Amino acid sequence: MFLINCPYCGERDQQEFKAGGEAHIERPKQPTELSDDQWAEYLFMRKNIKGVQFERWNHAHGCRKWFNMARDTSNDEIKAIYKMGEKPPPQ
Amino acid sequence: MTKNLRVKSSEFIDETSRISFKFDGKTYYGFKGDTLASALLASNVHLIGRSFKYHRPRGIMTSGSEEPNAIVQVNPNSNITEPNARATEIEIYEGLEATSQNCWPSVNFDIGGINNFLAPFLPAGFYYKTFMWPKSFWEKYEFFIRHSAGLGKSPTKRDPDIYDHRNIHCDVLVVGAGISGILAAKNAAKNNYKTLLIDEKNELGGSTIFETNENKKINNTFSSEWLKKEISEVKNIKNLEIKTRTSVAAYHQYNYLLARENLTDHLEKKDKKNKIRQRLLKIRAKKVILATGALERPLVFNNNDRPGIMLSSAVKKYIDFYGVACGKKNIFFTNNDSAYESALSLHNKGIKVDAIIDIRENSNAKIIKKINEAGIKIYWSHTIVDTSGYKRLSDISIMKLSNDGMSVIGSKTSISCDCLGIAGGWTPAVHLYTQSGNKLTFDEDRNIFVPKADNSEQICVGSCGGDFELDEIIKNLSNKLKNFLNISQTDFEDISLENDKETSKRNIWLLPSDKPTGKTKPFVDYQNDATAKDIKLALREGFRSIEHVKRYTTTGMGTDQGKLGNMHALGIIADTAGVKMGELGTTTFRPPYTPLTFGTIVGRNVGEFFDTFRRTPMNDWHIKNKAEFENVGQWKRAWYYPIDNETMHQAVQRESKAARKSAGILDASTLGKIDIQGSDASEFLNRVYTNAWSKLAIGKCRYGLMLNEDGMVFDDGVTTRLGENHYIMTTTTGGAANVLSKLEDYLQTEWPELDVYLTSVTDHFATASLCGPNSKKILNKIIPELDLSDENFPHMSFKEVIIDKIKCRIMRISFTGEQSYEINAPASFGEAVWEKCIEAGKEFDITPYGTETMHLLRAEKGFIIVGQDTDGTMTPIDLQMDWIVSKKKYDFIGKRSLYRSDTMKENRKQLVGLLTEDPNIVLEEGAQIVSELNQKPIEMLGHVTSSYFSPNLNKSIALAVVKDGKNMMGKKLFIPMENKNIGVTISNTIFYDEENKRINAKL
């Protein structure tokens, strides 16, 4: 059970949060210009790596804010937490 | 007659309070402080149960939670009986009843015992190999197996006990209150760390608390005496909380631990009443100190499982702590010095020890001298090759070991013996350490797995950390604590120590016998009856990974999780396969360390507290008017209102007719309501709905469909424009929370530039939906000043009104196809407004109707219910709702997906109407639809999504999704049911008032 440091509320138990999948996948600004393959890439393709992964998390039972997390999936170490819109920290 | 083997009074046993209890129907006596095991041993009862596979008689092996054999059924005659309790952990109380498990019909005569003689035919994997073939025989085997095997009986009645959860946050958590744990907790707490100390026993002090070894002294007194003083100090430290009878079950990441606190299991019935039985502690600790100690290993030799064969440390605890001698003719069998301590404990209390069999060639420890002085014979370089005695050990046979330890030499000597203490060395209890995700490293020299590294959030101390000698424990503990707690000194670093060090070692995982391995039974896992032979067989059959060998042989898979035998299993695999143990790794230690009751896990979340109920403001009225309720998400919604003895069908038919004939009223308070404000509110709606919103006039309502980004229908509802920058959106009852979350997600992450604010107001408004041809007249009675003409208040528009000084919102929208007004009142006035409608409607026979009638009425009109007629694979086009998808808008959520080759395919499943050939047959929702009955395999074209008998049309109607349904209008299809094929015809989805005349009709 993670202890997650919400950038707005501070450290809270994982059960207050909801995971929201891979981070830094921007919704295409002009979807109509995309081929089926390009749209499918945005819609369906997600990484599932062993190592540091960037994820979206939502403090669903707290401030309800979305934020990003860099997490090492091999040992569940949370490397960094940063707000939406911010760039991921350098490795 | 049972002999009392209580030979010495003990300070831990209160001999003034005698307790009677029953085991296997017979009454025994013990004292306060006894466990079931110690009390039975005091009565010379060793035979406790039968083993799982061979049904061999088994006795008490240990004195703690690692017990594999002595597992019992508690309160066997009660329907809240508890199986798999360990006799070594149950504290006796007046009235306790327990029985043996795993035996049928009784522990002394057990039919399954025949398996013991069939053993050559029951190798590892036997059950997999035999009973699975031929498949049809399984039922016959099962009957026999279920009767003769199994681990206890499950309770059959609801658990009446109270359980609880508690969250604990602390600076330092210390697990284990032996000497290391006590000192660690004391030094943490004294240095201003808020500390929690947990131990599974009822008494603090671990094994040191009854230590009277003269060769282990602290400050010139027995270590037990010294520790008692420390404990009395520890009990009075302010910021130290101590939890006894508490077992840590799981150690998760980020120092999150779950522990079970036992509060009343040791009390007699009258004292248990109305008290919390067990509490789950959810602990979040900044730092964790694991002082979980070590578990003694057995030795693996032929027939090492007879009642009377126990761990040497258990024999010591029973005499030193409980004052109980486990036998009259005692022998020890060892590969290290600790058995000598046990022997000396017995000897010092006047119990005869006949011999010590030691596989080592010698030892220089001081304690050997004491044993010699006591006149106890030591057989160096010897091993036990066999034992005898069926229900109780009677003899052992010993032989000399060869130099390489692989075989035995010389002649066999037989010695009579009723208690054999076996000592195979110690295994650090690293279970919790590894659960936390940390790795172990193998110490080749000492044959133990030890924690790889400490870190700033966790350390392992004492024997759990691999230190077995008292001086090492104290020295390393002090150094570790200084570093971990960031303190300059500990209060025990200067104590003087006297310590008899172990000097000689010899480890043989599988001891040789004069018989070949195939003819012996050296048990590795007692509970699951896995022998060394089974492990060797698994290796011969090609299993290599320890995880596979474990599953194939079931080694370590019992309720004790192989706490005793796992190391031997690894050692035998390594020796047989010719690899190093360190390279094999260990199996994964999984939570819980000891079994948890379901009650503890669930805590207070039972019955009505299992999940939250949500009730509408009109709930009391529904109850008063005998509504039946249905669960919709967490809501309790009025389902239908039976009058007299009406069935559900009769009530729904009556309600449905009444709503169309005159007037009906529905509690629609549960619909999700989201208040949307901000200068970009219109633009926001344009992006989330499929249709256009910019041109919706203030005071008007519009139906909207929301998609997922994959183009599939996600939710629907009516949204009303209350002002220039103000909307109120309604969602489905079940979708409300998800819609709000999804909209928030887009606003925060994709479109942060939009000036839009969302607020859930579902609970703020109560909604009474008035419908039917007379709804206008009823509303007119309630608000005479409001102009209800179709010109002033047309369909799909909104008015703000005052009803009895209460500001209400009325939307003229319809989910039934009738003229309909949804009156939204502030929640606290919901019931008052509802009753006003009922009162005003009396002269029009207003009929309250529930969700079932609502579903029927909307089905007559072909309105979809998201989640019933859609299932996450339906696009608006599939629903034949092309009209709601804007062609002009550049983008909205899911738009691009509607142009994917897959979603544009012609023969997707599409929503259609179905009419049965026989109008009286009502289809079953979910029923499959086919066109060819004789096809093999038969092609499923789709399924029925909604189905009712329409009282207004006097025929059966249904909605269905059917492959290429759009192009099949009028086509005949079949619904094959169990005993008949039902003919159906594909129709339009709108069954009633296709021209929408009734919405505005002046009837």
Ligand SMILES: [Zn+2]
């Ligand atoms: Zn937060």
